[in-house]
Each structure stands twice: as C-alpha cells, then as structure tokens.
Amino acid sequence: MNMSVENAGQILWVLGIVAWYVIRFPFERRARRTRVVVNRRSLTDRIGLGAALAGMAVVPGIYVATGFPKAGDHAASAWGVALGAFLFFAGVWLFRRTHKELGKNWSISLEIREKHKLISGGPYSLIRHPMYTSFFMLALGQALLLANWIVGLAGLAGFATLFFLRVDKEERMMTDTFGEEYRQYMDRTKRIIPYIY
Incomplete structure (x- = not known):
C-alpha cells in the first residue's frame, strides 16, 4: 500500500501529539505534589489555555479522525510535510527540554510553587519563554x-491567543516574585525568539 504525503503528515502529527502528552504527563503528576504559594489563574488564563487546546489538539484531532472541515483542504507537498515534521519534532524536543529545566517549578497555569527558583539555564539562557517557543514551533x-x-x-x-493573553501577566508575576533578579534576566534575554523577540 502506498502512503500519500497527506497521510504521512497526519501520522507524523499524531505521533508528535502522543510524544507531547507522554512528556507532559509525569510533570503534571509531580506538580500536584508541590504546594502552590502564588496563584494568578484567571478567566483570561483559562481562555488562553482553552484556545491553545482547541487549536492545537481538538480541531486538528477532529480533522485527522474525520476529514472535517474539508472546505480548507489543499494539496500536501513532500517538502511541506518534511519541513513541518522538522519544526514539529524540534518543538517537541524543546518542550521536553523546558520541562526538564523547570522540574518542580513547572506549572500549567500562572503559579509560583513552594521553593520556586528562577531558571536561567539551558534554553532559558537565551529566551524567557521557551515553552511558548515550542508551542509556536508545534503550531507552524x-x-x-x-x-x-x-x-x-x-x-x-x-x-x-495563549501567548498574548498570558505573557505579560507571567512576566509581571515573575517580577513580583524575583524582583531585580528577574528584571536583569529580562535585560539579557528575549521573549521567544533568540536575539530577535
């Protein structure tokens, strides 16, 4: 049986989403065991998370499973799928690196955990929000x-939606928590694209 380029792209997307979940699951379990000392969850935070889930998992999941909506279909190209696979799996790799760097500091929402530390190593040495960078790579x-x-x-x-609803609030929360240390960190790093933005 010959696999079409379109089918290859869909299979790669499914494999990437499974890998994403396998990476996140143990960190979610561990995070529940570390006490939250600052909680800045809000309606806009939930809206951002919901939009990201819908756009990056629910809508594409429905499309892969059912082919709906057909109205937006276009011809798949081998170079597009190859570039998409590179970006997607590089995003999965960066997603894993950010989780490993954060360790017990990780949270799905705007929270500061007990004994929270400012992480500035690994991907955090160049950008303040490498997890958003990974989401951007996954979306592309x-x-x-x-x-x-x-x-x-x-x-x-x-x-x-997630990025623009949360990033300013997240940086305010980090500045409130770490003060001058975070302001200096902001001066030497970019938000999500090294050396650019």
Missing part, C-alpha cells in the same frame, strides 16, 4: 503537516 509544524488551511490557522490562532 501543524500548519505544514496537515493539508488544511483552517486546521493550520487554528493552531497558529490557538498559540497566539
């Missing part, structure tokens, strides 16, 4: 792996 990869304009834009819209 999704747009190339799945041959549907609507599904591709859903991932980018989900990422953008």
Whole structure:
C-alpha cells in the first residue's frame, strides 16, 4: 500500500501529539505534589489555555479522525510535510527540554510553587519563554503537516491567543516574585525568539 504525503503528515502529527502528552504527563503528576504559594489563574488564563487546546489538539484531532472541515483542504507537498515534521519534532524536543529545566517549578497555569527558583539555564539562557517557543514551533509544524488551511490557522490562532493573553501577566508575576533578579534576566534575554523577540 502506498502512503500519500497527506497521510504521512497526519501520522507524523499524531505521533508528535502522543510524544507531547507522554512528556507532559509525569510533570503534571509531580506538580500536584508541590504546594502552590502564588496563584494568578484567571478567566483570561483559562481562555488562553482553552484556545491553545482547541487549536492545537481538538480541531486538528477532529480533522485527522474525520476529514472535517474539508472546505480548507489543499494539496500536501513532500517538502511541506518534511519541513513541518522538522519544526514539529524540534518543538517537541524543546518542550521536553523546558520541562526538564523547570522540574518542580513547572506549572500549567500562572503559579509560583513552594521553593520556586528562577531558571536561567539551558534554553532559558537565551529566551524567557521557551515553552511558548515550542508551542509556536508545534503550531507552524501543524500548519505544514496537515493539508488544511483552517486546521493550520487554528493552531497558529490557538498559540497566539495563549501567548498574548498570558505573557505579560507571567512576566509581571515573575517580577513580583524575583524582583531585580528577574528584571536583569529580562535585560539579557528575549521573549521567544533568540536575539530577535
């Protein structure tokens, strides 16, 4: 049986999403055991997380499972799937690195945990929010792996909603917690793209 380029892109997307979940699951379990001392969860935080989940998991998952919505379908290209796979799996790799660096400091929401430390090593030495960078790479990869304009834009819209609703609040929370140490860290790093932004 010959596998089409479109099917290859869908299979790679599914494998990447499974890898993403396998990486996240143990950190979610461990995070529940570390006491939260500052909780800045809000409605906008939930909206951002919901938009990211919808755009980067639910909408593409429905598309891969059912082919809906067909209206946005376009021809898949081998180079697009290859580039999409590279971006997607590089994003998965960065996602894993950020979790390993954060360890017990990791949280799905805007929270400071007991004995929280400012992490500035690994990917955090160049950018303050490498997890958002990984989401951006996943969204770009999704747009190339799945041959549907609507599904591709859903991932980018989900990422953008999460990022723009949360990043300023997250940086305020970190400044409130770490003060001058975080301000100096901000001076020597970029937000999500090394040396650029």
